Every structure is written in C-alpha cells, then in structure tokens.
C-alpha cells in the first residue's frame with residue numbers, strides 16, 4: 001500500500017478535527033483529491049504538520065479542503081468506474097491517464 005502512495009500513510013480511523021467530521025459520516029468507499037486528480041480509499045491519509053493530507057506523497061492536498069466524494073465525481077462522469085484504480089488520475093475534464101513519474 002505504501003508503495004502505491006510513495007510514502008508513509010495512515011490507514012483506518014484516524015482522528016479528525018470536528019470541522020471535517022462529515023467525511024466519516026458519509027461513509028464513502030473512495031475519495032478524490034482535486035489537487036492531484038487521484039483517488040484513494042476513505043480512511044487513508046498522510047499526516048503532516050498536524051493535518052490530514054492526501055495520501056500520495058507528492059501531493060499537498062488537504063483532506064478538509066481538497067477532497068471530494070468519488071460518487072459526486074462519478075455523477076459528472078458516469079463513465080468513470082465505481083471502484084477507481086489507485087494512482088490513476090481521473091481529471092474532471094479529460095479521459096483517465098496514468099500518472100507519469
């Protein structure tokens with residue numbers, strides 16, 4: 001799993017600040033990050049500076065600011081899969097493509 005994200009991550013029920021508690025109530029299976037256009041399982045994040053970040057090591061997205069439910073992305077893009085691939089970019093206005101490293 002950590003190889004997928006490129007760095008150490010936290011999996012499971014991490015403690016959340018109250019302002020973003022809705023993420024856990026929503027029980028989305030997958031979340032989508034607007035900073036890197038990639039998805040990750042709900043409950044996965046990377047802790048840095050006391051904040052919960054997008055789990056991908058090369059992304060500065062914040063869970064409380066930059067992350068959306070995957071289901072709401074799929075409403076706009078019905079061709080996107082129900083279970084998205086990790087590490088694949090799903091841009092809002094272009095077809096999916098592999099992340100180049």
Ligand SMILES: [Zn+2]
Nearest residue numbers: 033036054059
């Ligand atoms: Zn990200």
